[in-house]
Amino acid sequence: MSKPKVFVTRRIFPEALDMIAAKTHMELWEDELPPPKDILLEKAKDCQGILSLLTDELDAEFFKTAEELRVVSQIAVGYDNIDIAEATRRLIPIGHTPHVLNAATADMAFLLMMASSRRLVESQIFVKEGGWRTWHPMHFLGPNVYGATLGIVGMGRIGLEMARRARGFDMEVLYTDPNRRSPEDEQEFNLKYRDLDEVLAKSDFISLHVILTPKTHHLISKREFHFMKPTAVLVNTARGSIVDHAALYNSLKKREIFAAGLDVTDPEPLQKDHPLLSLDNCIVVPHIASASFSSRLAMSNLAAQNLLAGLNGERLPNCANPEVYGAR
Ligand code: GLV
Numbered sequence: 001m002s003k004p005k006v007f008v009t010r011r012i013f014p015e016a017l018d019m020i021a022a023k024t025h026m027e028l029w030e031d032e033l034p035p036p037k038d039i040l041l042e043k044a045k046d047c048q049g050i051l052s053l054l055t056d057e058l059d060a061e062f063f064k065t066a067e068e069l070r071v072v073s074q075i076a077v078g079y080d081n082i083d084i085a086e087a088t089r090r091l092i093p094i095g096h097t098p099h100v101l102n103a104a105t106a107d108m109a110f111l112l113m114m115a116s117s118r119r120l121v122e123s124q125i126f127v128k129e130g131g132w133r134t135w136h137p138m139h140f141l142g143p144n145v146y147g148a149t150l151g152i153v154g155m156g157r158i159g160l161e162m163a164r165r166a167r168g169f170d171m172e173v174l175y176t177d178p179n180r181r182s183p184e185d186e187q188e189f190n191l192k193y194r195d196l197d198e199v200l201a202k203s204d205f206i207s208l209h210v211i212l213t214p215k216t217h218h219l220i221s222k223r224e225f226h227f228m229k230p231t232a233v234l235v236n237t238a239r240g241s242i243v244d245h246a247a248l249y250n251s252l253k254k255r256e257i258f259a260a261g262l263d264v265t266d267p268e269p270l271q272k273d274h275p276l277l278s279l280d281n282c283i284v285v286p287h288i289a290s291a292s293f294s295s296r297l298a299m300s301n302l303a304a305q306n307l308l309a310g311l312n313g314e315r316l317p318n319c320a321n322p323e324v325y326g327a328r
Contacts (some may be wrong), residue, residue, distance in 0.1 A: 004070070006049035009035055009056050012075060016300035023308055024049065041065050042223065049311050051303055055268075058082040063090055064247050071310020075303040077101055077290075079320050080212045087321060094320040095306025099157065099292035102299035106161030107175045108289035109207050109237045113150075114260025116233045117142045117205070117284055119259075122280045130257060141229050143167055143204055143258060151203025153196065153219070154210030154238065155181055162207055163189040174199045177210075181257035200227040205235065220244065225251040232257045237289040240266030249275050263289045 006016070006024045008032075020026050027043065029035045034055045035043070044050070052058060054076045063069070063086045072087060073095035087094050115121060119140045126132060126140075127304035144238035150166045152159045155177040164171050167189060175181075176196045185191065195218075200206060206228065209215045220234070228234070234257060236243055245266050251257045259281040265274075268287060276282050290296065306316045315325060 003049040004233045005046060006051065006307065006311070007043040007047045008051040009040070010053050011301065012051070013297050013300035015297070016304040019301070019304040020051070020307060023193065024311065044069065049073065049307050051307050052082070054078060054081050055255060056081060058087075060086045063087055063092065070313075071095065071307060071316070073303045073307035073310065074320075075299050078211060080239060082320075084321055088323055091324045093304065093310050093316050094325050095310060095316040096100050096318055096320045097299040097302045097306075098318055100302060101295045102157045102161045102293040105158045105237055105289040106165055107292070108263055108285075109158075109162055109209075109235050110165045112237070112283060112285070113205050113207065113233060113264065114145050116235065116259040116261035116281075117145055119281075134279035143233065145171070145205070147171065148204035149174060149202060151175070151199035151206040153177075153199060153208050155179075155191070156209060156211075158237075159207075159209035160185070160189065162209065163191060171205075174203055196224075197227055200224055200232075201229070203230060204229065205233050207235040208238045208242055210238055210242060212242060216242050218242070218244040220248075222247040222250070225256055228257050230258065233261045236260070239265040240264040240268055245276065248282075249279070250278050250291075252276075255281075259283070263287055276302075 003025050006020060006026050008026055008028045010029055040056060041062060044062055046068060048068050048070045051073045058072060058081060060083050062324055063083065069092055071093055075097055076300060077096055077098045079094055079096050084094060119142050123140045146169050149172045152162055152173060152175040155175045166173050173190060174192050174194045176194055176199045180193050181191060219242050225247055248260060252260055261283045263285050264287050265284060270284060302318060306318060309316050
């Protein structure tokens with residue numbers, strides 16, 4: 001039997017590439033930037049598998065073109081770049097990489113929380129630019145993290161990892177989610193279930209961990225910023241467009257909230273003349289929350305396993321649309 005043809009849209013860990021190359025005719029897109037749409041469609045025409053990134057738009061046109069496609073394996077936990085309804089309609093399983101990035105992502109959210117409140121980047125720039133002339137009791141003040149109230153919006157796997165970290169900082173944790181956690185979880189992590197408005201109004205730190213859907217698009221907008229404390233710090237490691245960036249800019253600029261730490265933005269990448277980057281109370285990093293060595297290695301391996309399972313007609317170890325199996 002001839003080997004299936006697969007297109008891998010960016011270089012991942014060599015271990016994972018070797019695994020794929022051993023079983024397939026693999027074509028690897030070597031550029032740093034994503035393959036342009038026309039190239040993606042061209043490759044789609046005759047490949048049976050694709051290993052995609054969140055920067056690849058796999059829309060209805062892609063699935064229509066990819067007539068031989070048997071599996072999509074995305075190296076990310078999120079898959080809002082994929083027309084999942086269309087894939088499901090065509091019975092194409094979509095693999096993704098949950099679990100293995102929970103700790104790294106929560107670490108980054110915690111880091112952004114601390115760096116934003118204690119003004120790490122702003123003070124580093126101050127030193128590098130020669131502004132440090134003396135110790136001053138009123139310089140670079142910011143809110144404490146230890147003992148503060150953390151609001152978690154979206155208490156899934158990564159939200160719970162945040163709560164785990166918050167325990168060590170003796171924080172009170174308020175959370176909101178369509179699904180309430182079990183009483184055991186609430187007790188173990190000292191979680192208090194509240195509605196979104198109350199979480200926003202009572203928290204010193206607000207960390208977003210919801211997936212992007214039409215319902216969560218601009219979940220945090222002008223109205224929501226008005227609820228927040230003037231000392232509040234907002235952290236987003238989920239998806240950029242969960243936050244209305246024009247409203248965020250206004251709130252930060254008018255100091256209606258204290259600061260924001262963003263791993264994700266809308267759009268991505270954020271151009272260097274974007275108004276948010278002119279603010280000293282906004283930290284932006286380039287969507288790197290899962291970028292620890294071990295997480296990215298595990299994501300690479302999981303993506304390879306999902307891809308190969310799909311090509312073999314086996315159930316994917318981590319499938320975003322398990323409905324495809326019910327329908328078979
Ligand atoms: C990164 O944002 C991911 O979804 O894995």
